[in-house]
């Protein structure tokens with residue numbers, strides 16, 4: 001999965017360049033591959049903390065990062081975790097900010113952990129109506145279930161709500177839409193789903 005999501009990481013990492021600062025956060029870091037990649041990118045005096053709510057994911061990430069001194073992991077809910085105020089100079093997430101039960105609370109909490117002028121750069125699925133893949137997934141599922149299903153997890157639709165809230169704040173937003181043709185992973189899933197629907 002990590003390998004297949006490398007193309008998403010590449011977009012994410014292209015967006016942040018080589019970040020300046022001493023402390024960085026990876027939200028919903030999962031098995032830690034982006035945390036480790038960021039750890040290798042930043043200066044040797046800088047460190048990266050990955051936070052994830054899943055114990056197996058964090059254990060796996062800790063194992064993978066053994067021997068890497070500037071990376072550590074926190075097992076907790078990023079929505080409610082009591083971060084040290086203004087601790088981080090930037091935060092990233094690869095598909096890890098779509099599952100908050102209360103995105104406003106979660107992003108406010110993350111905001112409190114960031115220094116003034118820091119970045120928050122994340123990748124997430126496009127909203128359902130813009131996501132051709134989501135539509136294909138739902139149609140493929142419908143063929144078997146014969147009744148409409150909801151995609152589990154709040155997904156990007158909730159993020160849209162968050163976007164409108166963030167738009168009213170002092171946060172500077174820059175959204176980029178990456179189309180499926182940029183991703184081998186998505187192309188593979190797409191052709192599989194099209195075969196199922198044929």
Ligand SMILES: C[S@@+](CC[C@H](N)C(=O)[O-])C[C@H]1O[C@@H](n2cnc3c(N)ncnc32)[C@H](O)[C@@H]1O
Pocket residue numbers: 005027028029030031032033034051052053054057076077078079093094095096097099100101
């Ligand atoms: C789609 S996975 C992405 C994992 C990782 N960022 C990657 O790209 O491989 C989403 C991750 O978000 C984590 N997650 C979901 N809700 C969370 C929360 N409230 N706080 C922290 N992590 C959360 C999940 O445990 C999962 O590891």
